[in-house]
Structures are given as structure tokens and as C-alpha cells.
Amino acid sequence: MxxxxxxxxxxxxxxxxxxxxxxxxxxxxxxxxxxxxxxxxxxxxxxxxxxxxxxxxxxxxxxxxxxxxxxxxxxxxxxxxxxxxxxxxxxxxxxxxxxxxxxxxxxxxxxxxxxxxxxxxxxxxxxxxxxxxxxxxxxxxxxxxxxxxxxxxxxxxxxxxxxxxxxxxxxxxxxxxxxxxxxxxxxxxxxxxxxxxxxxxxxxxxxxxxxxxxxxxxxxKAAVLGGSALKTGSLFKFASLAALLASVSGLIGSWFSLKASLAQSRTKRERHLVKKSVTLFFVFAALYIAGMAGLKALCYVSPHHAVTLSLLSQTVVAALVISYVVLVKKMFSAMKDLRALERITQPEAFIASAHQAGAKQREYISAFRLLGVPFCHFQFGMPEHTDTPAYGWIAAGTHARGLLFAWGGVAVAPVSVGIISFGLITIGGVGVGVIGTGTVAFGVLAFGASAIGYQAFASLSAVGWQSAISGGFSMAREAALGAVAIATHANNEIAADIARLSEFQWLSTWVFMAIALLVIVPAIWHARAVTQRMKAD
Structure with a gap:
């Protein structure tokens, strides 16, 4: 037949x-x-x-x-x-x-x-x-x-x-x-x-x-979907790819950051604090993922509550952002306080020259300067009360401020990578920029596990002024594509056109490559540099 x-x-x-x-x-x-x-x-x-x-x-x-x-x-x-x-x-x-x-x-x-x-x-x-x-x-x-x-x-x-x-x-x-x-x-x-x-x-x-x-x-929906059916189907492949990439690059970067922090530690209590801090980051991330997955599952059971559950999903996103900001602040403050205490109670752990306050092994400042600013400023030691933020055209440290690029705990630069990052192009646990990427991304163009921006693209939830694309919750004023989509135009041909789905599919490939490169490579380099420079004499 x-x-x-x-x-x-x-x-x-x-x-x-x-x-x-x-x-x-x-x-x-x-x-x-x-x-x-x-x-x-x-x-x-x-x-x-x-x-x-x-x-x-x-x-x-x-x-x-x-x-x-x-x-x-x-x-x-x-x-x-x-x-x-x-x-x-x-x-x-x-x-x-x-x-x-x-x-x-x-x-x-x-x-x-x-x-x-x-x-x-x-x-x-x-x-x-x-x-x-x-x-x-x-x-x-x-x-x-x-x-x-x-x-x-x-x-x-x-x-x-x-x-x-x-x-x-x-x-x-x-x-x-x-x-x-x-x-x-x-x-x-x-x-x-x-x-x-x-x-x-x-x-x-x-x-x-x-x-x-x-x-x-x-x-x-067939009448309005027409030829965009296959395009919309690719959304679910994107969600899987985004989640996989974020997980892999984030885990690899976290592993090398943990190695660097342990290499910076000199006492048992410092190592315990590092492990506790890293564990808390993972726990908050796991709770966030579980919460988003649970709300999405509830939408399938009770689709008439989709709007309420979508709004509730953003409280989960807000909770993650707040927890990350508070944890970063408390973690670095606790590390500084503990280091000061350990220098007094266990001075024998800091006899090596690399661990003396102000030791040159703890940072690198390039001799070359451009407009009076060091081209490179990298910090390698555990944060102390006497430290000032790393500052240069390219900067790396607990707090890093770069005129071109910054990498660290809190990073501020045109291109920045950090647990909390601010700039034009940002990658982080929480990234805020014109183009923001990260676990939670804010930007005119935002990519992440959760994204909030003029145009937002995410694996778990996206909130956009103009458009939002997500494998989970999608909310926007004009157009939304996703498993749970709320907008004037949702999951149809008009929404696909407004969101520029075909252009996004091309752009997302390069964004994913940039995320992997800018997260993993600096983390590996920093871990190796810390291990080499912090070796005891």
C-alpha cells in the first residue's frame, strides 16, 4: 500500500x-x-x-x-x-x-x-x-x-x-x-x-x-507548525546537549579548582573547609536540578497549573542565585579568617618561603604594562586579609578584575569566567553580561541551565522579554518554545520565527565550544600553576 x-x-x-x-x-x-x-x-x-x-x-x-x-x-x-x-x-x-x-x-x-x-x-x-x-x-x-x-x-x-x-x-x-x-x-x-x-x-x-x-x-497545532515541526523537534536535542555540556565542563572545571584549592591549603582544617565549600556548591546545584525536574514533572501531571508551576520554577532559580552569592562571600571570608588563625596556631605549616605572607610565589605580575596596567596579574595562594583583587588586562584570582579577561571566584571583565562573573561576555555559576552564559545566566542574549534576558536559551528554564527557548520552562512576552511554553506565541511557526530558531541552532554550537574552552582550559592551567608554585622548599 x-x-x-x-x-x-x-x-x-x-x-x-x-x-x-x-x-x-x-x-x-x-x-x-x-x-x-x-x-x-x-x-x-x-x-x-x-x-x-x-x-x-x-x-x-x-x-x-x-x-x-x-x-x-x-x-x-x-x-x-x-x-x-x-x-x-x-x-x-x-x-x-x-x-x-x-x-x-x-x-x-x-x-x-x-x-x-x-x-x-x-x-x-x-x-x-x-x-x-x-x-x-x-x-x-x-x-x-x-x-x-x-x-x-x-x-x-x-x-x-x-x-x-x-x-x-x-x-x-x-x-x-x-x-x-x-x-x-x-x-x-x-x-x-x-x-x-x-x-x-x-x-x-x-x-x-x-x-x-x-x-x-x-x-x-499542525496548521501553524507546518515546516517548523522538525525545527521544534531539534529543541529537545538542544536541551540534552546543553545539559550534557554544562555538566561535563562544570564538573571538569570544579575538579581542577578543587585540586588547586587543596594545593593552596596548608592545614587539615583548611582542607576540610575547601572540601566543605565545594560540597555545598554541588549540593545547591543538585537541589536546583531536582527542583526544576520535579516542577516539570508536575506540569505533565497537572497541565492546568502550568503557569503557577512556571512561576514557581523561577523561585528555585532565585534561590540558587542567592545561595551562590552568599556561599561565595562566606567561603572567601572564612578562608581568610581561617588562614589568619592557622598562621598563629600552626606556624610550622607556613615555614616554607612559598607560604609566607607576600611571597612572590603567591602571585605573578608581568613586567610589561599597557597604559600603566600590568598585562597579566595572576594570584595562586589561598586568599588572605592582606590580598587585593588581581588586576590587569588579563587577571586571575579569588577576586579578579581584567580589562580584557578575568578568571576566578568573582570575575569582572569584558570577558569573564567565574563562580560569579560580570562583563560583556560572561561564563559562570551566575553570569551577568550582554551575552551571559552559565548555570544561571543574565544578559541581552542569555544561555544557560537557566537563562533570563531579552532572548533566553536554556536547558531547564528560560525567561525572555522577546523570546525564550528551553527544554523545560519557557516564558516570554512574545514567543516561547519549550516543553512548557507560555507566551503570546507558544510552540508554533510564529514563535520559531521570532526566536530565530535556525540562527540560534548555528550560534549555539559556537557558544557551547566557547563555554567548554573558557571553563576547562583556565581551570587546568590554574591548578597546575598552583601545584608547581605552592610546593614547599
Missing amino acids: NFFKKRSSVAGQGDATLVMLSLGGNRQAYGEIVSRYQTLLCSLAYSSTGDFRHSEDIAQEAFVEGWRKLDTLHDPEKLRSWLCGILRFKVSRHYRKTAKETQHQDILLTTEQDIADEAALDQTAISEQQQTLLWQVLDQMEPLYREPMILFYREEQSVQRVAEELELSEDAVKQRISRGRKLLKEAMSVFVEDALKHSKPGAAFTVAVMTMISGISPPA
Whole structure:
């Protein structure tokens, strides 16, 4: 059929891509969805109803309903669970409609029953007599064991496939199937297994669904999405890439910063303070990620509370910013106080010349000056009360101020990298700039795990005056693209145009490379320099 000829172009695509293609009016993509999940839905329906014909009818209704309401699916990656939810609602409604009827009657099988008509049926069909007998056996089992059993024999006896479909571990599936087999009557086990194998829905089921939706208009968003469906689908790939890059570069940078701080430490209490401070940064970051993920999950459960939950997500962002600012201030203050105390209580730890106050090993100031300012000023020792901020065209230290570039705890420069950074182009735990990037980024153009700006692009939440793009929460005055999008134009062609999605996809590649380069390289260099310069004589 024409459907199967065209289907090859979408076969093998991920769920998110198929959803976006379907939203663009591509019926072949939706046909692939039907083909992919028909066995699962039919099996779950049969497990609840005990009737092959009714179970397939209910599953077809679920797929048709899915086509009509596909634009209400907030996260395309959750397609399977969403379809199962529709199916279970259909099953529930089926029971309500037939509540006054007897669902499963114990029919005595007699030799007088006429089976002449059965021979005319398709070879793969199961007779009504067999269906009744089959269900009498399966109905004795709890759904907990019945659903994996039915899927197991309909999915070529693949434990892996059943585990994926029901979102269980393979061990759990094996245990439930094993228990299910024991519950089957010994005399009926072979019959039941063979009957289930031959009851699996085939290509005819898919064709039937496609025929049913042929006269139904595409989902509501298809008319406005059109050719931007694939573009919007790439948003979810961007979210994964951004999260991965931020995690990898941040973890690598933090690891080398930890090594540098430990090399600066001279006593057990100083090392303990360093480890405690780094741990707190990671704890706050983990709480932030967990909070954002939890709120996003709640949006899928209660979509009518999306606006409230989106606003609440920004309190989580604000909490992270405040915690980072307070922690940085207290951490450096505590380090200075502790160093002063340790010099008094443990003077033997500071005998080496590298650890004397004002030792030249603790910093490097280049002889070359431009307009009276050192070209380079780098600090390598643990912060002390006598220290002043590193200052130069290129500066690095606990507090660094650069006329070109600054790297450190608190960095201020046209291009700055730090836990807290300010400048034209910034990268940091909290970055504030014209182009701001970081865990939380503020800027005219902002990139980050969370981003706030005129145009904001983020993996977890984006708030933009003009536009916002995010794999999680997206809020903007004009245009928003995301799993949870709130704006005048949300998740449509107009929003994609306003947000300049295609330009952003090109720009994001270079931004990601710059983040990795400017975070990781200075951290590695600083750690090595500190280790070499702080070695005791």
C-alpha cells in the first residue's frame, strides 16, 4: 500500500521526531507511531477486557484520540506513557458503558457447538470458543502478572521488549512471567501460550487506524507548525546537549579548582573547609536540578497549573542565585579568617618561603604594562586579609578584575569566567553580561541551565522579554518554545520565527565550544600553576 511505501522515510525515527512530524500533518509519521505501539496498547486493553475484538477496537479508538489531541502532548519523549494513559481511560469508559452487562460469562464448552463457520476464518484468528477458554484461564491471574505474560508472547518472547514497553527492569519482568506461568493451569499452559502468539495485531490494525484518521484534520497545532515541526523537534536535542555540556565542563572545571584549592591549603582544617565549600556548591546545584525536574514533572501531571508551576520554577532559580552569592562571600571570608588563625596556631605549616605572607610565589605580575596596567596579574595562594583583587588586562584570582579577561571566584571583565562573573561576555555559576552564559545566566542574549534576558536559551528554564527557548520552562512576552511554553506565541511557526530558531541552532554550537574552552582550559592551567608554585622548599 502507499502508506507502507512512504513509511520507510520515517521508520527508525525517535518518538520526539515522529510527534513533531505528525504535528506538521505527516500521517506517515503517525502511522509509524501506531505500528510501534499497537502491540502494547492492544495487549493492555486485552489484559483488562479479556476480549480480542473489543481490545483492538479500544486500542484503535485510543490511537484516533491520540491523533486528535497530539498537540496537547507537552513532552514528545513521553509519547508511550501518554498513549497508555489514553488507552486506560478508554478501557475505564468501556467498563462504565457495560457496567450493567455481564463482562465474562463461564460458557460450558459442548460438542454440540457448531464450528463449521470457524474454518472460514483467517488462519490466525482465534475462535470464540478458544477466546472464552483462554480468558477463563487468564482471568484468574492478577493484572500485575497477566500484562507481562500477554506482552511476552506477543513480542516474540523478548524479555527486553516487555521491560521497555512496561518501563520495568528485565529482572522484574522475568519474575512476573515466571510467577504468571505457575499460576496457569498445567493442562492449559501450552494452549494459552500458542493462542497469545497468534493474537498479536498485525499490519491490518495499522491500516485500519490510518483509514480511520484519514478523514480527520491534523492536530490543531499542525496548521501553524507546518515546516517548523522538525525545527521544534531539534529543541529537545538542544536541551540534552546543553545539559550534557554544562555538566561535563562544570564538573571538569570544579575538579581542577578543587585540586588547586587543596594545593593552596596548608592545614587539615583548611582542607576540610575547601572540601566543605565545594560540597555545598554541588549540593545547591543538585537541589536546583531536582527542583526544576520535579516542577516539570508536575506540569505533565497537572497541565492546568502550568503557569503557577512556571512561576514557581523561577523561585528555585532565585534561590540558587542567592545561595551562590552568599556561599561565595562566606567561603572567601572564612578562608581568610581561617588562614589568619592557622598562621598563629600552626606556624610550622607556613615555614616554607612559598607560604609566607607576600611571597612572590603567591602571585605573578608581568613586567610589561599597557597604559600603566600590568598585562597579566595572576594570584595562586589561598586568599588572605592582606590580598587585593588581581588586576590587569588579563587577571586571575579569588577576586579578579581584567580589562580584557578575568578568571576566578568573582570575575569582572569584558570577558569573564567565574563562580560569579560580570562583563560583556560572561561564563559562570551566575553570569551577568550582554551575552551571559552559565548555570544561571543574565544578559541581552542569555544561555544557560537557566537563562533570563531579552532572548533566553536554556536547558531547564528560560525567561525572555522577546523570546525564550528551553527544554523545560519557557516564558516570554512574545514567543516561547519549550516543553512548557507560555507566551503570546507558544510552540508554533510564529514563535520559531521570532526566536530565530535556525540562527540560534548555528550560534549555539559556537557558544557551547566557547563555554567548554573558557571553563576547562583556565581551570587546568590554574591548578597546575598552583601545584608547581605552592610546593614547599
